[in-house]
Amino acid sequence: MRTRPSPKGPHLPPRAPAHLLSSHAVTAGAGPYALAAGPDGAVWCTLVHAGRIARLAPDGRIDEFPLDSSDCGPSLITAGPDGALWFTRNRDHRIGRITTDGRARSYALTGAAPGPYGVAAGPDGALWYTALHTHSIGRLTPDGEVTEYPLPGTGSFPSFLVAAPDGALWCTLNQAHALARITVTGDVRLFPLPTDGAAPVGLAAGPDGSLWFAEIGAGRIGRLDPSGPGAAVTEYPLPDAQCRPHAVAVAPDGACWFTAWATGRIGRVTPDGQVTEATLTDPGCEPHGLAFGADGTLYIAQESGDITRWDVTGPTEA
Template structure:
């Protein structure tokens, strides 16, 4: 998608890109890096400059992307069943997990200097070192569809189990604990957040959830306009930010528990990935063909 896109409100700016961006993260070079799942590319955007694109196998399905401990970006190739690495110069290396057809989706840097990823089709959590050595750990449930993963405040990795309606925890030694949620919860996004806890969004039940390292869960219904929450991140001030996929919105929850819905109807549709950018603003990827920047200090201004 190219061309001008209308600007929705003060404090919200739109940066068109070519393709359908899915996930976005801040790279070690101070730029935004994003996946183009439908066209097999990795994009890079430094605000003020044209986007750059790095071609992969067009059918590989790059999905989640995250900074690695080695100064590169690491990403999952959901359709090609590989883990990818791209350095800031654009050089790509790919690694195949030992279990075939694993459907890797989420990926995050762990506290042990490795990357950890989810195998949606094989119910496994994988660990990959920066030189490409992969170890896999089976989960105690089948059909769980482990989705996104993040490093927790307790030195373990925490992940959502979308089809098992549960949150999982895995130590760096591979020990797994499962924390059940309600029926048809469908958790997707997860992040380490305020209160030394993990925060997740449940696309099925429409909740923002908090799980302490002791496994105690608290859920907060999302407001109108925030339906089908999908991805979540933590802001610099301890606020939570998440995408409302069906509501075409980004939603913030202040440290005091106040929700605010930021309507994106003037900037495109289908928000998915979300991150805090190098400028301290919140950025989200719209599958309709744009990255959107939300200035937390101005997003609530009247239009």
Template sequence: MSVTEYAIGVESDGPYGVVVAGGEVWTTLVHAGRIATRSGRVVDLDAAESRPSVIVDGPDDAVWFTRNGDDRVGRIGYDGVVSAVELAGAPYGLCVGPDGALWCTLMSADAIGRVTVDGEVSTYPIGTAGAFPAMIASYGGELWFTLNQGNAIGRMTTGGAVTTCPLPTEAAGPVGISAGPEAVWFVEIQADRVGRISVDGKIEEFPLPAGCKPHAVAAAADGGCWVTLWAAGALARLDAEGNITDQYDLGTGSEPHGLAIDGDWVWVALEKGSVAHIQP
């Protein structure tokens, strides 16, 4: 196993989300209003308070990302063209939906937003006030999202119909979510657990080290997942049965947030000012 770090900007820039797209590793600099790549390219969004957060590989030769601080969803084409679409409600989580559009959580609006690659915007209420929708993933032709303050997993059809699945553990604080081959994985930051929900609504929960505060999760092809342990400064690997098989120390104060799987490799954004490359 090897862990290699690449400095991105300065510590105060705060690398947050990460994605592998177009042959490059991209990360959002949440405190600086910039997007950067591992190879050294930096894109200034000319909006220091925009808080770029979650970033994904789009369906149109571009990366897309939420701008939580100024109510926009941004886009950077592989050709270098930068643009943004206005979408009120503090957009945060983001994914490519089953229909090829970009879907995002609107934390302050208790809604889910949809943006087409042509810039057409729609919003759908989740029907639960104060639920604070966080991360979102596409699975089985629907959108699945964590309700951080609602203590539940929500699922929405592309037509806007919502089903809510309450979590067994009270005040669990679900955040990250990721679709695997046969189920959807999520993390409970307040309960120090990883959860899994099947398409029929069955929920399982698996313990993590006490006080680790898991933040992001990425489903693996073998049915397991990777999880960033924010408070512990570490990365954990779980098998398909929910057992921790490996744990990698990323250093005190590293504050790992987003992660991305690239074949057998894993990339993690460390808010201390770098991205880490883990090669198991």
């Protein structure tokens, strides 16, 4: 394990190359939470407090689609293998599906109040999800068949989930301070993190097969290399250990972008450990999800009420 040194003294890191292009307001109090690029060229967003899914078109138009329950708690969202968007409904324990023209339905899950949260399309054509409260990973086929795979131990709080280039699914285990790898046949392996209280949440796969993750409890961004000896973990301390990094997204150049919801900032970590940050529209905007659009711009879901779009291709500023 390697830990990169944290910046010392009053010096702030260089400014990340992030320049605001546009800001798009949703219904007041709706709570933009997670984002996914859709197959239609739009960016889709869960509105966690309103029970709605929003579609932000490339021309800036926003459409909001109410779900069948305003209190279902739509959480994370992903593009599915069938051309639709799939999302977790954390409060009513269902998996939702919405077509690109706004038609929605949902699927009931097994068990008592599993609390689905993370979701990803698997290489087997199924949708996979994390169950926060039942300590398991679930698999949902397009025709609604549900299978759940228990994780080792208890109370790990499985959170974000991604399909990785190695053909497996990976998730963060927030309370076990670990990552987990699960194959499509249900075989699970845990990868404990070296930092006490890391509490990993956001997770994304890089083009080189590495896994990037946010340590919300430790104020670090981590990178796990599955191909290295013992699946080596490198951790990058952030300038403010209390910034609460939440979600991550990997850019085409291999750098990892993250949201810091406690400080209203976003940041960038390169594979060689350079950390840069930028302030968003308001320090209290509570950034959560982020995703790259089809045009390479970065979209941020700000729970305070906006989806913002940023150009992140410029040079780093001193």
